[in-house]
Amino acid sequence: MGHSMPERNKNDNLALSIYEDLLKRILCDDLKPGTRLPSERELAAHYQTNRNTLREALRKLEHAHLVSVRHGQGVTILDFRKTATVECLGPFLMQARNPSEQIRTLLDLLMARVQLLEMSVALAAQRAKPEDIEQLERLVELQLHNFETDDREALIHDDVELINALVDAAHSLTARWIANTLLEVYRGLISRTQSLWVSDPSFPDYLRCLLRCISENDPEGAVSATRTYYAKIDRVLLTLLSPLLEAGRKSNPGHSEAV
Amino acid sequence: MGHSMPERNKNDNLALSIYEDLLKRILCDDLKPGTRLPSERELAAHYQTNRNTLREALRKLEHAHLVSVRHGQGVTILDFRKTATVECLGPFLMQARNPSEQIRTLLDLLMARVQLLEMSVALAAQRAKPEDIEQLERLVELQLHNFETDDREALIHDDVELINALVDAAHSLTARWIANTLLEVYRGLISRTQSLWVSDPSFPDYLRCLLRCISENDPEGAVSATRTYYAKIDRVLLTLLSPLLEAGRKSNPGHSEAV
DNA sequence: GCCTCAAATTGGTTGAACCAGTCCGAACCT
DNA sequence: AGGTTCGGACTGGTTCAACCAATTTGAGGC
Structure with a gap:
């Protein structure tokens, strides 16, 4: 076990630093599944x-x-690819050594975000209250302005805010709680890698249509508008990232990738 | 603070019992958001x-x-309706005092399950390997048999297994990790309340169609078949549960329900 | 009335001791 | 020789008693 000592961040307490250190070592396949960790006394x-x-x-x-x-019996490393939960996505995307797997996971995360959005807009169109609509109108206005002035930073920030507002408008504990974990990862990812936020010329139309459908209690319309728009986004993202994906696959065959 | 002492289950350790006790007290609105817990010394x-x-x-x-x-500064209760994560869904469904909110949350959970399924079948149709297809065929056969013999217990068990296999076939860490948390709740819910598992006469057709679409790499077909089938299921569930939902709403106006 | 600073209160860290499962191997019996 | 038993040497689980460090509080001084 020749590790380096973890840096103890100012804000973190000691236990958290140790956790983060071990987490990294697991997520980058340094500590392999099935391995037994040293005893608590040794680790301490x-x-x-x-x-x-x-x-x-x-x-x-x-x-x-x-x-x-x-x-x-001790502490045994599990196979995080099988057993982990979404909260590990952020650290994994930062630590992963297999570029292909990393890019694929990233695309899947964006896909999950769309699924969350579909669920949220459907529910929002059924349950949104006047104050929810007002908040959405505010954020849509902001995004329309950001889009016109091409303010990338603001677009990304308010994108997360808008999704959050849609989830709130859904008035669903399930959606809210899924979003809490997923959006934390999404926010971290997209603010680190701003080029991941792509848009389509139809962006303003989509936002206006979505807002109309929600305020007119038209779940099907809201969902189909969302699906249509994000299908375009997905195509852009795929063409943007597929070269990276292929490159990674060649240079690093990786895990369970052998065909 | 007049609590009762938590029962210490045989399998649980002491810390877990205390956690579960406090968890219950939070989820049933006994300990309200903003409240400060007694100090660690007092609680101990x-x-x-x-x-x-x-x-x-x-x-x-x-x-x-x-x-x-x-x-x-001490320990402050947060507003779990805003801040919690999916892992609280199970305990919440067991503890909630507001029937209307409970039923609504339950329906939303089933909706989230469908979103997970849509994502998984779409990816599975792109990425499934021969061994995934084999496993799916095995489980589909099982479900077809269970459906014919009307073996409710087995239908429910293999339903979770089938979803799990679809998630595996998707070869997506994101989907797998979302499913780990969501399916744990779903499994617990559906095995406690077996009447929640409903089916439609088209069940066998759906399964066969899904399997065909996945093995023929037809994501759109797999997704649309899934959407179509679960739209029927949703209608049944809604008519099944809406009376409970209304009854709960009347007898217990509850939180943020005032219109 | 406002600021200052020290005491009280809170969580964070430490080390040692002991309890309680699990495993393995030596001794024992057959 | 083979199987069984049992004890010791691990492992994590719990307890105790201090002390460190961040925050709040309020008494005292200005």
Whole structure:
């Protein structure tokens, strides 16, 4: 086990730093599934801390379904590709060593975002209240202005805000709770890699149509407008990223990719 | 704070029991957002344990975004309706005191399941490998047989298995990780309340069509078949549950329901 | 009335000891 | 020789008693 010591960020506490260090080492396939971690006592010594603090880090790994901790038996690394949850997407996209898998995961995340949007706009068109509509109108106006002035930074920021408002308008705990995890990843991704936010000339039309459908309680219209628009976006994204995808696949055959 | 002591399940450790107790008390609106919990020392005394063990429970609440813990400031209850994540869906459906909100959340969960399915079948139709197809064929055969013999128990069990296999066939970390959390809730819900699993006479046709579309790499066909079938299911579910929904709304106006 | 600073309160970290499952191997019996 | 038993050497789980560090509070000074 020749690790480097984790940097302890100013805002983080010690347990969190250790968690992040182990998380990285798992997500970049450094610690392989099935491997047993050293005992809590050894790990605590390695990170120059005590068992209690170290155990907090282990609890976090366990909660994220990255390790299995069993009394008397130790800590075993799980196969995160099978067992993890969405909260690992952000760290994974930052750590992954397989470019092809990374790009594919990224595209899938954008696809999941659209699924969340479809669900939200459908529900919003049934349940939105006047104050929801007002908030949506405000944000749509903002985006229309951002689009005209081509303010990339603002477009991205308000994109996340708009999705959030749509989820709120859906008045669905399920949608809200899915969005909380998914949008945190999405926000981090898109603000790091701004070129991932692409648009189509029909963007203003789409926003206006969506707003109309929601305020007129037309779920089918809202959903179909969303599907149509994001189908275009997907095509752009695919042509944008497919070269990277192929390049990665050649240079790094990676996991379960062998055909 | 007059709580009852939590039952310590045989399989659970102490920290988990405390977590579950506090979780319940939050999800049933017993502990209201903004409230400050007693200090770790007091809580530990109340649960007749020590600070370290109690802190493990707090870490779990924090991880689930149900409380905010800040050094020197204490532990504050968050508004779980805004901040929680999908993993709280299961406990919430068991604890919620507002029947209308409960039924609505339940319907939304089933809707989210369909969104997950749409995404998975679309990807599966692009990425499924021979062994995925084989596994799907096996499960489809099983379901066809279960449907003929009207084996409700098996239908429900293999329904979850089939969804799982579709997610696997999608070869998408994003889909897999979303499914891990969502299906855990879904499995628990549907096995507790078996009447929630409804079918349509076209079930066998749908399964066969889906399988054909996936093996012939026809994403659009797979998605549209899924949409069509589950639209029927949704109608049945809605007529099944809407009376409960209305009854709940009348007897318990509940939160943010006032119009 | 406002500012300052120290005390009280909170969570964060530490180390040691002990309890409780699990595993493995030596000793034992057959 | 083979199988069984049991004890010791792991593992994580719990407890205790301090101390460190961030925040809040309020008494005192200006």
